[in-house]
Every structure is written in C-alpha cells, then in structure tokens.
Amino acid sequence: MIEKIFIRLAIIILFYSSVSVIAQDNFEKVAQSGMQYLKIGVDGAMVGKGESGISYVEGVSAMFWNPAGLSDLKGQEVMFSHNSWIADISMNVFAFGMDFNDWGVFGVNLLWMDYGELRRTSVATTIEQSAKGGYVDEGSFSPSDMALGLAYSLQVSEQFSFGGQVRYLYQNYGNNIIINNSGESVDSENTMSAFTFDFGTKYRTGFESLVIAMAIQNFSSDLKYHQESFSTPLTFKIGASMNLFDIYDSGTNNKLILSVDAIHPRDFSERLNLGLEFDYLGLFQLRGGYRINYDEANFTTGAGVKYSLSNNIGIRVDLSYMLVSSNRFTSPLQLTAGLYIF
Secondary structure (H helix, E strand, C coil): CHHHHHHHHHHHHHHHHHHHHHHCCCCCCCCCECCHHHHCCCCHHHHHCCCCCCCCCCHHHHHHCCHHHHHHCCCEEEEEEEEECHHHCEEEEEEEEEECHHHCEEEEEEEEEECCCEEEEEECCCHHHHHCCCEEEEEEECCEEEEEEEEEEEECCCCEEEEEEEEEEEEEEEEEEEECCCCCEEEEEEEEEEEEEEEEEEEECCCCCCEEEEEEEEECCCEECCCCEEECCCEEEEEEEEECHHHHCCCCCCEEEEEEEEEEECCCCCEEEEEEEEEECCCEEEEEEEEECCCCCCEEEEEEEEEECCCCEEEEEEEEEEECCCCCCCCCEEEEEEEEEC
C-alpha cells in the first residue's frame, strides 16, 4: 500500500513540475540564495545527460545528486573530478565510498573551488584618493569555497533505498575595508562556515527497469555577513529513469537510459532536465541532454568508458561538455575518473 502511494505521488509531482516548467514566464525568485557553487554539477556522467538522473546515479557520485544512490556501491570506490567552469573558474572534487554490507554504505567527499587571483579595492575616503579613480587599490587576494561531506545510505529492500548527507561549508573571501556607521574605516574578515543537509530516496517500481527518486539538497539555516541574510540554494528534485530497450528488446546487453528530473529550486522558477544515455555492453557510453528554463548551457553532451583491470578492480573515465551559446564565457568541460575495488 505504501509503495503504491509513493509511486502515485511521485508521478503526480513529476507531471505537475513538468507542466509548471513549460508554463513559466516569471523569475520572481531570482537571487534569494548564496554559495551558488553548490549548484554546479559534479561528475561528467551526470552532466553529460543534462544533469538528469537522480534515479539512476549510483556510487560515490550519488553524494552530489541523491545520496540514496550510494547504496548501490559494492566494495569500494574512489572518484576524482575536475571541472573547467566559466570565467577561468575551476571546481575540483574527491570522493570515497565503502560498502559495509548489512550496515549500509558510508562515503566522504571534498569539493573546492579555485577562483584564481582577484584585485581588492576599498572606497576612497580622501580627495587625493577620489582623484585617482574613486577607490583604493588594496592588492590582490584569492577567494575560496570548500565543502566537506559525510554521507550514509542503506538499501532497505530490493526495491527501496534511502540516504542522507551532512556537509560542512567554509567560505573565505579575504578581508576588506568597510565604513561603519560612525564613518570609521574598519578591516572586515569575509569568512563564513555552515552546515547543510541532504536527503534522498530511490524506489525500483518493479515495472521493467523504471526507477523513481526524490531528493532534497542544501537544507540549512540562514546565513549573514554584515546586514543582508541569505540561504544556501535549497533544492527539491524528483526524477524517473528507465531502460527503453526493455520495452521491445529485453534480451540485449545494451541499454538506452532515458532520465527526467523535475527541479524546484528556492532561488529560481521550476526547471526540467532531460537526458539520454546509450550504454554499449557496459563498456562505452554516449550521452546527451537538454536543460529547460536555464539562461545558458541548455544542451549537454558527453561520453564515458568503463574497463576492468582485473577481477576485482575497474576504472571509469567520463567527459562532459556544456554548450554555452552567448559567447560571453567558454563552455564548461568536465573530466571525471573513478576507481572501483569490488
């Protein structure tokens, strides 16, 4: 009974979210959260499919999308990922997971951003400083963002899995000179730390390979630097995936995975991510995706390869590319490598 209710509720929400995305014509929720780097997709396999597949993702990559997928890990897995993001910004990720059999699967991950070196300025307070441009050059600094996560997932039955994650966030944007209410110049440290929580479920319906999943990401209390408070980018997702070859050719070893994710972010209107992956004998993968209601990078593509080095060790390499059409930025390119120990 509970399983039927879960399926019906998930289908209703997915359908409603899809209709809402198509009908969107307003952006009333823009700019309501900070720490936007948490919204950048991790893992070339997921990004190549239009960042869709919270119902299909598995292993340590699931910690960044839906921690319930971590329960599919058997043995141990190590993953490294490098994302050449826009404006010469890069994102680097390390993740490790281990299966403890009946106790479930535990995972840890570290994400850090590299923004390069930026110039630091302060407001001019004298006539001489104003004459030189209206600001004071305070030298250079290197801002940084970091997220450290600890995740746990358990497959309760053959059909149902759940998972959760707590992440420690640390932000250091250097120090700067501000003018207080008394008109005095004060040296201010722009550092902040916070905890966020993720939770997800994954349900295998029993109808062919159809899987339905739900996930909540970046739940935390409000944060504040000086005056204005903001939140982390809280996001609710629901998704479904299925091997389309099950419909007419269940005997093939190849797969054609269709994945659909409906997304309800706190700081934007509803979005819809669509993805398709062709898997040839579990060795080679070709991917494509389309993201609806995004300002940039609607189309994505990617490829991957999996190879067994021995009976109990395997590797995978995935590459993704997001097509930015405005020519304002270079298109993001992401390379991910994983090592499996069965």
